[in-house]
Amino acid sequence: xxxxxxxxxxxxxxxxxxxxxxxxxxxxxxxxxxxxxxxxxxxxxxxxxxxxxxxxxxxxxxxxxxxxxxxxxxxxxxxxxxxxxxxxxxxxxxxxxxxxxxxxxxxxxxxxxxxxxxxxxxxxxxxxxxxxxxxxxxxxxxxxxxxxxxxxxxxxxxxxxxxxx
Amino acid sequence: xxxxxxxxxxxxxxxxxxxxxxxxxxxxxxxxxxxxxxxxxxxxxxxxxxxxxxxxxxxxxxxxxxxxxxxxxxxxxxxxxxxxxxxxxxxxxxxxxxxxxxxxxxxxxxxxxxxxxxxxxxxxxxxxxxxxxxxxxxxxxxxxxxxxx
Numbered sequence: 001x002x003x004x005x006x007x008x009x010x011x012x013x014x015x016x017x018x019x020x021x022x023x024x025x026x027x028x029x030x031x032x033x034x035x036x037x038x039x040x041x042x043x044x045x046x047x048x049x050x051x052x053x054x055x056x057x058x059x060x061x062x063x064x065x066x067x068x069x070x071x072x073x074x075x076x077x078x079x080x081x082x083x084x085x086x087x088x089x090x091x092x093x094x095x096x097x098x099x100x101x102x103x104x105x106x107x108x109x110x111x112x113x114x115x116x117x118x119x120x121x122x123x124x125x126x127x128x129x130x131x132x133x134x135x136x137x138x139x140x141x142x143x144x145x146x147x148x149x150x151x152x153x154x155x156x157x158x159x160x161x162x163x164x165x
Numbered sequence: 166x167x168x169x170x171x172x173x174x175x176x177x178x179x180x181x182x183x184x185x186x187x188x189x190x191x192x193x194x195x196x197x198x199x200x201x202x203x204x205x206x207x208x209x210x211x212x213x214x215x216x217x218x219x220x221x222x223x224x225x226x227x228x229x230x231x232x233x234x235x236x237x238x239x240x241x242x243x244x245x246x247x248x249x250x251x252x253x254x255x256x257x258x259x260x261x262x263x264x265x266x267x268x269x270x271x272x273x274x275x276x277x278x279x280x281x282x283x284x285x286x287x288x289x290x291x292x293x294x295x296x297x298x299x300x301x302x303x304x305x306x307x308x309x310x311x312x313x314x
Contacts, residue, residue, distance in 0.1 A: 106231070122228035136193065163302065164301045164302045165300065165301040165302075
């Protein structure tokens with residue numbers, strides 16, 4: 001009888017821990033969630049309607065702080081961008097593809113300061129252009145996110161040069 | 166007893182294939198014909214535990230972690246000068262024989278020095294324009310192993 005109560009107690013504790021982790025996610029999980037949203041909104045299926053495309057364009061902009069700085073080995077891409085610019089560039093870039101899939105790997109999250117998160121990750125963009133060309137680009141990124149009004153926003157994205165020609 | 170054995174075998178497999186001998190599939194054509202697109206291999210993490218990558222070695226270069234890696238060949242080491250002339254590789258002004266390069270290549274790249282603690286890596290397939298091939302100098306700390314075969 002005692003064992004029965006003990007088992008029920010253990011199961012309840014496990015359920016409680018799982019529920020607490022789901023209802024109150026850690027800051028690391030909240031940061032990662034922003035990346036998964038970015039991945040979801042950048043990705044595009046061949047059947048995507050114009051309405052969904054417009055909504056995703058708008059949504060992408062909401063993930064960024066104003067202005068957001070991009071640092072890249074390609075000088076012409078580096079600079080500060082507003083949310084509207086990010087949404088517009090994302091929309092233009094997405095329009096060249098019939099299919100896109102942004103995959104994120106090896107996310108390492110650090111909190112160097114309060115309400116600042118530094119994330120190192122590998123991003124892979126796989127897709128097919130409207131002319132039928134296959135695209136497969138991989139980059140290592142260092143991202144800086146800042147917390148405002150209990151939400152995390154991208155404030156800086158740096159493209160790391162893994163191979164330097 | 167049986168469950169303990171299963172647990173131990175699972176633990177060993179997890180550690181061995183997760184950290185020491187990582188399975189991977191080749192995606193892309195940059196190392197063809199040596200490593201064809203879709204081929205299966207393992208990244209042996211202990212390959213450079215007591216030695217340094219040498220010229221002509223095929224190595225795996227990591228990005229942020231080991232989930233995505235580049236498979237490339239070392240063509241020059243730190244302090245050396247690399248150059249491509251009419252598709253031929255020159256290191257320190259001397260032409261290097263590359264039997265693994267099977268496809269015609271017309272690359273030209275001005276001389277550049279390989280920095281300290283770095284190696285210069287290139288794929289075996291140089292049939293595409295030079296702009297379309299991912300190659301160059303990388304830190305030795307990014308080399309996490311070599312393919313098993």
